[in-house]
Amino acid sequence: MQAGSGRDFAGLNFQSVMMSKTVLAGCLAEPLTSRRRFLMLSVGACTASLSVACGGTESDPPTVTLSAIPLSGLVGATITLSADAEDDEGVEEVRFYRVTSRSRQLLATFSEGPYLFQTQIPSDASGSVSYVVTAIDADDQETDSNTVVITVNT
Numbered sequence: 660m661q662a663g664s665g666r667d668f669a670g671l672n673f674q675s676v677m678m679s680k681t682v683l684a685g686c687l688a689e690p691l692t693s694r695r696r697f698l699m700l701s702v703g704a705c706t707a708s709l710s711v712a713c714g715g716t717e718s719d720p721p722t723v724t725l726s727a728i729p730l731s732g733l734v735g736a737t738i739t740l741s742a743d744a745e746d747d748e749g750v751e752e753v754r755f756y757r758v759t760s761r762s763r764q765l766l767a768t769f770s771e772g773p774y775l776f777q778t779q780i781p782s783d784a785s786g787s788v789s790y791v792v793t794a795i796d797a798d799d800q801e802t803d804s805n806t807v808v809i810t811v812n813t
Contacts, residue, residue: 721746723753723794723804731810734780738809742774744794751795757781758789758806766790784811 723744732738744750753774756763767776780788788811792804 718796718798718800719747720800721750721794721796721802723792723802725790725792725804725807727790727807727809729809730807731812732780733812734782734784736780738778738780738790740776740778740790740792740807742792742794742804744772744774744792746794746796748797751797751799754793754795756791756793758791763791780809780811787811 721744723742726741726743728739728741729736740755742753742755744753750772751770753769753772755766755768755774755776755778757766757778758764766778769776774792778790788809790807790809793801794804795801
């Protein structure tokens with residue numbers, strides 16, 4: 660087996676490896692967790708040349724939905740938040756947030772499912788409390804869920 664030297668092609672590192680009568684070429688500019696496109700070429704007794712351009716990943720951003728039980732309660736009541744997150748290359752992280760008119764407050768982070776989190780309706784809540792989840796995939800693409808609004812009963 661012979662390893663070819665790395666060469667820059669359109670700003671990406673190109674590597675080739677010669678194994679017997681097979682040439683393996685791939686784009687190594689991305690982390691190992693990313694999906695890459697590889698090209699295999701069988702070479703016979705003749706001489707062959709090979710050109711490869713790497714186009715990056717074909718990753719879709721994650722999808723995520725959020726639900727809660729119950730959807731209303733008194734201050735201090737326990738709310739169970741449940742997120743369903745999926746991605747073609749795997750979900751790396753799911754973050755639960757309480758949303759106010761001014762900011763997001765991080766409540767919890769999960770690196771594997773099930774994505775369930777219990778919280779209480781805060782003592783300063785008036786009218787309603789909102790929650791959202793962010794899913795992050797292996798390519799650091801982020802998607803926010805739908806917003807779940809909990810009605811605060813008086």
